[in-house]
Amino acid sequence: MPSRTVEDYLKHLYLLEKGGQTPASQVAMGGLAAAVGVTAGTATSMVKSLSDSDLVDYEPRAGVRLTRAGTKLALQVLRRHRLIELFLVQTLGLDWSEVHEEAEELEHAISDKVLEKIDTLLGHPDTDPHGDPIPPSTGSPKQEKLTPLNDCAPNTTAKVARVRDQEPEFLQFVDKHGLTPGAQFTVESHTPSADAITVRPHDREPVTLGSAAAGKIMVKVGR
Ligand SMILES: [Zn+2]
Numbered sequence: 747m748p749s750r751t752v753e754d755y756l757k758h759l760y761l762l763e764k765g766g767q768t769p770a771s772q773v774a775m776g777g778l779a780a781a782v783g784v785t786a787g788t789a790t791s792m793v794k795s796l797s798d799s800d801l802v803d804y805e806p807r808a809g810v811r812l813t814r815a816g817t818k819l820a821l822q823v824l825r826r827h828r829l830i831e832l833f834l835v836q837t838l839g840l841d842w843s844e845v846h847e848e849a850e851e852l853e854h855a856i857s858d859k860v861l862e863k864i865d866t867l868l869g870h871p872d873t874d875p876h877g878d879p880i881p882p883s884t885g886s887p888k889q890e891k892l893t894p895l896n897d898c899a900p901n902t903t904a905k906v907a908r909v910r911d912q913e914p915e916f917l918q919f920v921d922k923h924g925l926t927p928g929a930q931f932t933v934e935s936h937t938p939s940a941d942a943i944t945v946r947p948h949d950r951e952p953v954t955l956g957s958a959a960a961g962k963i964m965v966k967v968g969r
Contacts, residue, residue, distance in 0.1 A: 750854040753823045755792055756801060758782050759812050760820035772809030821881040826861055827853040828874035828881075833864045835875045842875040842926070843917035876917075877908030877927035877964070893967055896943055896960035902933045908964040916962065924950040925963060 748756075758781040762773045779789035797804040801816035812820060827849045834845040862883070865871075872888070873879055879887035892907050906929045909920055920926060924947035931947040943960045946952040955963075 748819060751792070752796065752801070753819070753854055754782060755789075755796060756812065756816050756820040757823045757827070759802065759810065760817065760824065763812060772805070772811050774809045778810060821886065823853055825881040825883065826856055828878055829861060829864050829868070829871075830856065831874045831876070832868055832871055832880070836868060837864075842921065843914040845875065846912040873908075873927065875927070876910075876912065877906070890966070892964040894961045895945070895955070895963040895965050896936075896957045898933045898936065898943070898965065898967065900933050900936050902967060903930065904933070904965040904967045905930050906963060907966045909962060910964060911962040916959070919959075920963070923947065923953040925953070 755778070759773055759778060762777055762781060775786050775789055775793070778793070779786045782789060784792075793802060793804050793810050796802045796816070797810075800813055801819065802810050802812055804810045830849040830852045831842075831845045834840040834848055835842050840848070865883075871880055879889070881887040890907065893904070895904075898904060906925050906927050908927060909917065909925075911917070925931065925945070929947050931945045934944040934946050934952055936943045938957070941957050942954050943957070944952050944954045
């Protein structure tokens with residue numbers, strides 16, 4: 747089994763590649779170092795060793811990209827992380843704002859046997875509590891076409907699909923105002939010059955968000 751450090755690098759690389767504008771774009775060393783929380787020098791020597799193991803393609807100055815083998819391992823780590831998060835919320839009753847930190851530890855420790863039992867217990871779910879897709883045991887997760895909330899015009903009706911921030915305070919805010927994945931809402935007003943969008947979750951009071959917060963909530967437009 748790859749070490750915890752290797753798994754963390756591969757996972758962060760995958761998330762950075764998917765966050766890029768073009769699919770499988772090369773990731774700059776500085777961005778990877780920041781995501782993992784190490785210096786650029788430390789990241790570079792680790793990436794060289796991952797390249798020796800054929801888990802990444804590394805071009806000095808251009809950046810780094812996962813190989814097919816690296817992508818496969820990264821997806822396995824994400825599958826463990828996201829299934830664990832859902833298990834902690836649905837089965838153990840933890841709050842969705844506190845499970846990310848727990849999953850960061852458990853994702854490196856859980857066996858395939860226990861993981862597949864959890865998957866069966868939960869009914870082979872597609873998404874974790876934050877709406878992030880759970881990769882299947884083989885292959886890539888389905889990518890749904892989603893829109894950032896701050897791109898929605900007034901009177902749009904939409905459903906929250908994914909919350910792209912794991913910070914407990916933000917998640918608690920989202921929960922308090924009824925904007926968790928699955929929630930329907932209507933955009934009441936959108937004033938880009940004031941950096942504000944006001945939405946009314948169905949059966950809740952309206953809430954106003956700034957564009958930074960609204961950009962972290964991904965929605966599916968329509969009923
Ligand atoms: Zn998480």
